[in-house]
Amino acid sequence: MSLRVEDLRIEIGGRAVVDGVSFEVPDGTRVGLIGESGSGKSLTALAILGLLPDGARATGSVRWNDREILGLPDRELAALRGDDIGMVFQEPRTALNPLHTVGRQIGESVRIHEGVSRREALRRAVTEAERVALPEPERLVSRYPHQLSGGQRQRVAIAMALACRPRLLIADEPTTALDVTIQAGILSLLRSLVHDAGMSLVFITHDLAVLAQVATHAVVLEQGRVVEEGEVTALLREPSSPVTRALVRDAAATLWHPEIAGTDAGTPASPADLPPSRGEAETDEETP
Known part of the structure; x- marks a missing residue:
């Protein structure tokens, strides 16, 4: 099953916050939506699932397995969520x-x-x-x-x-609130689960270093528009847009952090090989 987004436009208060976004996620592939805050990446994901906030209006096309799902009634969309498409939000x-x-x-x-x-x-x-x-x-x-x-x-x-x-997982900045050690474990987990199940992945982030660990293809957004897309490794080597070049500069130090060095998105680890999550309580916040 594949996801195809074509000429997606989202308006809030008469202003276009997503303007003509198009991309495709073929079956079994891992695609990242990346851009700075306000670039429209999270709104794009919410539009796919029919979860836009009140007052937002989406036009264009979102096709899941050749079925148009943009504008489906809530009951039909609810059946898709979970069964066909799952989502992990930023703040658990x-x-x-x-x-x-x-x-x-x-x-x-x-x-x-x-x-x-x-x-x-x-x-x-x-x-x-x-x-x-x-x-x-x-x-x-x-x-x-x-x-x-x-x-x-x-x-x-x-x-x-x-x-x-589900056949497609959308993850909206799922590691933003976590420190780098725990972040690496969550990214490795996601990568291995998606790989083992043969699922497709749409991963949303503002951090190219993070994206490089889970996705093989990237769609770069700026102010609601696609400014560049391609293989992640190619974008890291030869970014063409100013936005992507800035993302590469920001990612340079993180990409070689000792906690995540060598994590190739193409070679996921087995969940059995991941560090035990009980260690997260030692480095992450613990609420009494």
Whole structure:
């Protein structure tokens, strides 16, 4: 299944904040949307899923497996979310419900989309928690979001997005709030999960060093327009637009940080080889 976005335009208050964006994500590929804050990359992702804020209007075309999904009724879009397309948001603290255990939240989409029992949903939640390398998953699913570190909360958010085995994952700056050590572990996890499942990936970021670890193709946005696109390695070597050149300069030091040096987006590690997530609590914030 492939995603094709053509001439996407998003207006808010009569002003175009995304203006003619086009790109394609063939089945099994990993594409990054990159640009500075306000470039329109996150709004583009929200338009794909029909999650634009009130007052925003999208025109153009978004085709999923040759089916036009831009402007679909909410009920049809809700069926696509989770089953076909999953999304990981930037801040797991706001994406997770503080009143429900993480097990209930991971299993909720399985119950909604597959109609399984509560017991089966909890069993699946344990399986998904283990899949994203969370420690002691049988115990962890009974905990609440505030009892986890930031890195662990993001792993829970990833588990929720992948619980129904979607064919496309959209990740909107999922490591921005994490320090570089934990960030490297989350990026490696995402890369390996997407690779092992044969999924497609749209990864949104403002950091080319981060993008280089998970995507093979990049679409560079500036003020709502595509200014350059191509293979990530080629853009790193020979950026042509001023925006991309600035992104390459900003990424130069991070690309060779000892925590992420040598992480080739084309050779994902196995989840079994990832560092245990319990170490995240030592370096990330822990809420009492």
